[in-house]
Amino acid sequence: MTAAQEYDVVVVGSGAAALAAAVTAATAGLSTLVLEKTRYWGGTTAYSGGGVWIPANPLMLADGVEDSVADGLRYLEEIVGDVGPASSPQRRLAFLENGPELVRFLSGEGLRWRRTPRYPDYYPDRPGGQIGRQLEPAVFDGRRLGPLLATLRRPPGAPPLTIQIGDFDQLALALRTPSGFVRGARVVARSAAWRAARRVPLSLGPSLLAQLMAIAQRHGADVWLESPFRELVVDEGRVAGVVVERGGERVSVRARKGIVLAAGGFARNAELRRRHQPVDGAWSSTAGGDTGDAIEAAVALGAATALMDDAWWGASFLTPSGAAVFCLWERSLPGSIIVDAGGRRFVNESTSYVDVGHAQLERGAIPAWLILDGRHRRRYLFTTMLPRRTPRSAIESGFLIRAGSLPELAAKTGVDQAGLLKTVERFNRFAASGVDEDFGRGGTIYDNYYGDPLVKPNPNLGPIDKPPFWATRIYPGDLGTKGGLLTDEHARVLREDGTPIDGLYAAGNTTATVMGRTYPGPGGTLGPAVVFGYLAARHLARR
Secondary structure, X not given: OEEEEEEEEEEEOOOHHHHHHHHXXXXXXXXXXXXXXXXXXXXXXXXXXXXXXXXXXXXXXXXXXXXXXXXXXXXXXXXXXXXXXXXXXXXXXXXXXXXXXXXXXXXXXXXXXXXXXXXEOOOOOOOOOOEOOEEEEOOEEHHHHXXXXXXXXXXXXXXXXXXXXXHHHHHOOOOOOHHHHHHHHHHHHHHHXXXXXXXXXXXXXXXXXXXHXXXXXXXXXXXEOXXXXXXXEEEXXXXXXEEEEEOOEEEEEEEEEEEEEOOOOOOOOHHHHHHHOOOOOOOEOOOOOXXXXXXXXXXXXXXXXXXXXXXXXXXXXXXXXXXXXXXXXXXXXXXXXXXXXXXXXOOOOOOOHHHHHHHHHHHXXXXXXXXXXXXXXXXXXXXXXXXXXXXXXXXHXXXXXXXXXXXXXXXXXXXXXXXXXXXXXXXXXXXXXXXXXXXOOOOOHXXXXXXXXXXXXXXXXXXXXXXXXXXXXXXXXXXXXXXXXXXXXXXEEEEOOOOEEEEEEEOHHHEOOOOOOOOOOOOOOHHHHHHHHHHHHHHHHOO
16 A cells, blocks of 8 residues: 555546535645545536535525515425435425525636526425526536546537526427427527637536536645445544555545535445345436445445435436436426326326336336337427437337337337226326316426427316327336434534544435425425535634
8 A cells, every 4th residue: 555645635526526625625725635546526416417405595585576485494394204214304404505605615716607498396385385496507617627627527419509407397298389489499599609719618517526626626626526425433532544545556545624425326236226125227317426435335334324225316317328218308208108008197297306216116017117108209309319300220129119009009019008008098088177086297497397388278188189109118217215313403424323423524325315205396306415525624723
């Protein structure tokens, strides 16, 4: 082992939670090291929308939208309930009270935010629910990263367009509604303008990462790529450093102030997932390095865990390339249903993706089937496929199954024909009346967000009656695991008896989330990730 190097703070991981901790530490004048085990930095945040859910944030208050910590707390109490210490009253308050402060802090360091004012909470009809609590990063010129731009993780198969979160609902309707067409034209024009100026436009998760990294670099933080963390070093009862493998050698790195574990969850660790969950991670949308190393290292020191059986679930497609892709507007727009092998619906298709995932797992419908009629395919964007244009490869690969009738579709998919026909007949009656008597689809503002405003009386309900008919398999994918290390309101890692492990902090999916078993709204994963990364660094800076 090579001689020990020394920093004030060592951050394990390079996603949003890790970089929020690194920025906070570096701006406080602390020498800071960020460790990334792969050749690319950014983690699963790079595949995300990059939005953060922050109630009562400065941008919404500046726009005259009334919100408060009390409203946010009421909402979390209503939807999260009692799930144990991971979502204790102290942790909820720490998140809600410090979220707006974090936004102001990062804005002061140059991070540019924009609101998504029409995007509602996922349960807007519940007490404390609101519209427009999410912030997303503004488009950022990647050239400002210098050499680090080449190693920024990018979403696989992303289209060459500068898309932002606030565009998604309208882009699905780009060839259907005037507002959708205008939004699509703006996206194309914006993308062209950035490239004409010879800039490198980054949006969504890559923009959040790039802006955080630019701040961290400006304040002198070091970044080691291809440097996997191997173990925690304990000195006189305190976590005082880490062992890293770098350049084929084991390197000891001491941390005078503390260690922040923010290396993601264990979504890509098949053995660990099978131990706690009914899946192995094959349908996860996370980065390949999400294998739970940091969690297991802390557990070896006596750290407590919680919520290990849960994840940020969501209905997902498995594309011909083997990549998992979240199914969002496709299941919510009119002319679609999700059924099990018996041809029966089991969930409100337009509800929050975490609820769809829970329902699918509870049903044991793996895979389930998304059924579409010809009208849906002619009107709406499907993944990256334009309306009316279905590549032959999508059919030949078996990703999409096409049939001239519903009985033929049942035969090709193996779905029970009698059950499917009965379900469609009943669903079509709901579409005509505008009321889903079984699951209430289209009954909330969130449901309607990914609906078609031209369809009446319910923008989420349309009959399935126009051939050709289509089907694709739906799996219980995820955006990462929800369970991990138990931490307190300062992001300190706790033992089973509730006492903190001295010198050890954690944030993001390495921890058991304050959101419990639910998902409050867009950005509900990254919101607490960056806030608790910020709180970890702020607390250890006072050591």
